[in-house]
Amino acid sequence: xxxxxxxxxxxxxxxxxxxxxxxxxxxxxxxxxxxxxxxxxxxxxxxxxxxxxxxxxxxxxxxxxxxxxxxxxxxxxxxxxxxxxxxxxxxxxxxxxxxxxxxxxxxxxxxxxxxxxxxxxxxxxxxxxxxxxxxxxxxxxxxxxxxxxxxxxxxxxxxxxxxxxxxxxxxxxxxxxxxxxxxxxxxxxxxxxxxxxxxxxxxxxxxxxxxxxxxxxxxxxxxxxxxxxxxxxxxxxxxxxxxxxxxxxxxxxxxxxxxxxxxxxxxxxxxxxxxxxxxxxxxxxxxxxxxxxxxxxxxxxxxxxxxxxxxxxxxxxxxxxxx
Numbered sequence: 383x384x385x386x387x388x389x390x391x392x393x394x395x396x397x398x399x400x401x402x403x404x405x406x407x408x409x410x411x412x413x414x415x416x417x418x419x420x421x422x423x424x425x426x427x428x429x430x431x432x433x434x435x436x437x438x439x440x441x442x443x444x445x446x447x448x449x450x451x452x453x454x455x456x457x458x459x460x461x462x463x464x465x466x467x468x469x470x471x472x473x474x475x476x477x478x479x480x481x482x483x484x485x486x487x488x489x490x491x492x493x494x495x496x497x498x499x500x501x502x503x504x505x506x507x508x509x510x511x512x513x514x515x516x517x518x519x520x521x522x523x524x525x526x527x528x529x530x531x532x533x534x535x536x537x538x539x540x541x542x543x544x545x546x547x548x549x550x551x552x553x554x555x556x557x558x559x560x561x562x563x564x565x566x567x568x569x570x571x572x573x574x575x576x577x578x579x580x581x582x583x584x585x586x587x588x589x590x591x592x593x594x595x596x597x598x599x600x601x602x603x604x605x606x607x608x609x610x611x612x613x614x615x616x617x618x619x620x621x622x623x624x625x626x627x628x629x630x631x632x633x634x635x636x637x638x639x640x641x642x643x644x645x646x647x648x649x650x651x652x653x654x655x656x657x658x659x660x661x662x663x664x665x666x667x668x669x670x671x672x673x674x675x676x677x678x679x680x681x682x683x684x685x686x687x688x689x690x691x692x693x694x695x696x697x698x699x700x701x702x703x704x705x
Contacts, residue, residue, distance in 0.1 A: 385426055387459070390452050392419040393431070397449055400438030469665040471502035478670060479508045481517050483531030484581050484609060485549070485626050486653060490530055490678060497677050513582075521658035527667055528674070529656040534584050540659050544671065547680045548650035551589060554612070554630045555622045557640045568598070568645040575603040577615055577623040582607075585651055589624065592648065613637040626651075631687055 395405035396416070406416035424431055432439040441449070478498070482490065487509055498505055512520060514535050520526040521541065529536065530546070553566060561570050578600070579586055593600065604621060606612070612623050613633040625633070630641050655674055661667050 386422075387456075389419050389423050389426075390456060392416055393423055393445075394449070394452060394456065396420065396432055396439055397441055397445060400432075400440070402439065469669050471505075471669060473504075474502050474666075475504045476502075476666060477506040477508055479510065479525065479527050481510045481512050481520070481526050481529040481531075483533070483583050483585075484511070485583065485585065485629055486531035487511075488609065488632070489628055493677070493682075494674070497673065501673060521656075522660070524661070527657070527661070527670065530653065530674070532583065532585050532651050532653055533656060534588070536656055541656055542659055542662060543654045543656045544675060545652050545654050546675065546678045547683045548652050549626045549628055549683070550650050551585075551624050551644060551648055552627045552630050553622050553642045553644055554616055554625055554633055554639050555642065556617050556620070557638060559620055559622070559640065561622075561642065564642070566642050566645050571622075571645050572599060573601060575619075575621045576600045577612060577621050578602045578605045579609055579612065579623070579625070580605055580607055581609065585626065588651075589648070592646075596646065598646065613639060628683060628686065 391409060392405060392411075395408050396402060399405045399408060402416050402420065403413050406413045409416070420432070427444060429442055429444040431442055431445045433442065434440075480494075491507075491509060495507060498507060510520075510526065512526070514533060517526060517529055517533075517536065518538060518541065521529075532549075536543070553571070555561060561574065604615065606615075609625060609629060612625060613636060615621060616623055616633075616639055617637045624644065627641075630639075633639055634641055655671060657667060657671065
């Protein structure tokens with residue numbers, strides 16, 4: 383037996399009011415529509431369900447036997463299925479799963495942990511590193527909530543994205559390095575020993591592509607798979623490394639290093655947050671995306687860089703940002 387959900391609402395209304403006209407009014411439908419619904423209910427149950435009596439429509443034993451179950455079904459549908467879900471950060475105990483590039487994790491994660499603990503103190507964070515194909519699959523299965531970083535290859539009709547801020551590349555070197563000027567020349571850049579980071583990120587790949595296009599060769603003497611070894615290597619040698627500005631600033635403030643602008647102009651790289659369209663209207667993730675957008679913007683990066691100070695030419699940075 384198949385029943386229209388609205389028929390059950392008519393059944394409950396008649397049961398509670400004992401009057402078809404009053405039941406129709408409570409449901410904001412016409413009296414003929416309520417009568418027609420009752421006729422369909424009688425056919426479906428092969429029972430009159432309600433009979434006329436001096437005090438109104440009296441329920442039959444069949445109605446008496448099913449009324450509680452019908453109310454439970456409607457209440458469950460209204461509360462668990464049809465109601466608008468509301469995410470309450472202060473009460474949430476969720477685990478938020480992020481996929482981040484190495485740079486994004488280094489820059490975002492400490493601040494993100496502090497922000498989430500402030501607004502949603504009982505939530506947890508898990509950070510993963512996945513390739514774009516694996517990330518898309520994890521998005522579809524709901525195993526990853528958001529991806530944050532520079533993912534230019536993460537292009538799909540199913541993936542939404544939102545820009546957070548841009549980052550730029552600079553050279554980092556020890557303060558007593560033989561290169562002493564405020565600006566590095568192209569010869570100095572090519573002749574210096576370089577530490578090259580091959581962490582699988584598209585930032586490194588695209589920088590290398592730019593150098594190849596411009597026929598610029600680096601003297602790479604050390605290659606590493608991640609950024610964390612960079613500051614000590616630079617501090618204890620005359621090698622130089624090309625790293626994102628915000629990462630370089632963190633290194634410089636910790637290891638007493640110096641930053642210098644590159645001798646070539648480069649575009650800025652946009653760090654974004656990405657999510658699957660299946661979860662675009664999910665209240666939990668709407669709140670999370672809004673929080674991240676408000677906390678990690680160009681203003682956040684500018685404030686962070688200002689707080690750490692800078693010894694790199696502002697003019698050269700402006701040139702890179704506005705290309």
